[in-house]
Amino acid sequence: MKTVKIRFIISCLIFCFLSCNKQKEQKIEQTVTAQPEMVLDLVALQANSKLGKDTVVTVINDPVYHKTKKYHAVNASLLLKNEMDLSKVDIKNTLIVFECIDGYKPEMPLELFLETKSFLAFKDVDAPKGSNWEKIVKNGNEMNADPFYLVYTSISADNQKYKWPYNVIKFHLEPKNKNxxxxxxxxxxxxxxxxxxxxxxxxxxxxxxxxxxxxxxxxxxxxxxxxxxxxxxxxxxxxxxxxxxxxxxxxxxxxxxxxxxxxxxxxxxxxxxxxxxxx
Ligand code: HEC
CATH class of the missing domain: 1.10.760.10 (Cytochrome c-like domain)
Incomplete structure (x- = not known):
């Protein structure tokens, strides 16, 4: 009688062990099959002085400030090319997503982004003392563009294909067919x-x-x-x-x-x- 009981307990333990392991296996499988997403943490790069050479750019008719502006900035597409291994990325079928502080995530085709000169502005040349930016007034609220504002020097702000997000913290790449x-x-x-x-x-x-x-x-x-x-x-x-x-x-x-x-x-x-x- 006793041995039956022990056997029962042992088989319960084995069963438990096996099913726990199985769960673990499933979890691992899920993370492996999920599409790998590539992320560029711009704030971390800045903290490690890895943004690359900075320059001053002039933006005529800036869509956020509605006037001509000058910024201290780094070359954004060059940064992406330097920091991400794009050799295995299917560029035609990939989107670049600009992640902003408030969760706003505009996107555009990676191919378009790579073939256009774009800049990550990190400081406004005309900023008042003690701030990186002239104030942005939006819906009656005052804000600034920290940490980064994506701008172009050769693209008109009317061109809807291009995004001009500010408060940008990360770039990430994702397949167009993610959904x-x-x-x-x-x-x-x-x-x-x-x-x-x-x-x-x-x-x-x-x-x-x-x-x-x-x-x-x-x-x-x-x-x-x-x-x-x-x-x-x-x-x-x-x-x-x-x-x-x-x-x-x-x-x-x-x-x-x-x-x-x-x-x-x-x-x-x-x-x-x-x-x-x-x-
Ligand atoms: C290279 C782009 C392209 C591909 C690939 C393509 N289409 Fe189209 N399709 C169009 C365009 C552009 C139109 C609008 C009419 C036009 O100018 O040809 C259209 C029109 C249509 C229409 C008519 C829609 C309407 O409201 O009258 C249908 C239906 C359609 N496509 C179905 C398909 C299906 C199904 C496939 C795949 C077997 C397909 N298309 C592949 C570009 C494409």
């Missing part, structure tokens, strides 16, 4: 094939629920294309857009009618999964 899982038809096996085709051929130019490229129109929100196109026409259009529209920008992608039908089935499925897209 792609959100578009997966998790509860419908049949739509999976179409999703894979969409991901392969379409997502670089078209978004669904705001996720994806912007060269072509969003295909799901507020109206899904399958809600205003006849299905057979839509299938044919995707195979050969030029047979519908003159001077069409959408390329003929070499997909078959069968594949196009699968994509349309996926698009139909997504019409039931709309998520309001912020403008």
């Amino acid at each position: 792609i899982e959100a578009l997966q038809p998790k509860d419908d096996e049949a739509a999976m094939k179409g999703f894979e085709l969409f991901q392969k051929y379409c997502i670089t130019c078209h978004a669904i629920n705001g996720i994806g490229g912007e060269m072509g129109p969003e295909l799901n929100y507020p109206k899904n294309v399958t809600e205003y196109w006849k299905e057979t026409e839509l299938v044919d259009y995707i195979v050969n857009p030029a047979s519908f529209r003159n001077k069409v920008k959408m390329p003929t992608l070499g997909i078959t009618k069968q594949e196009s039908q699968e994509i349309v089935d996926y698009l139909k499925y997504m019409s039931g999964k709309k998520i309001e897209v912020r403008k």
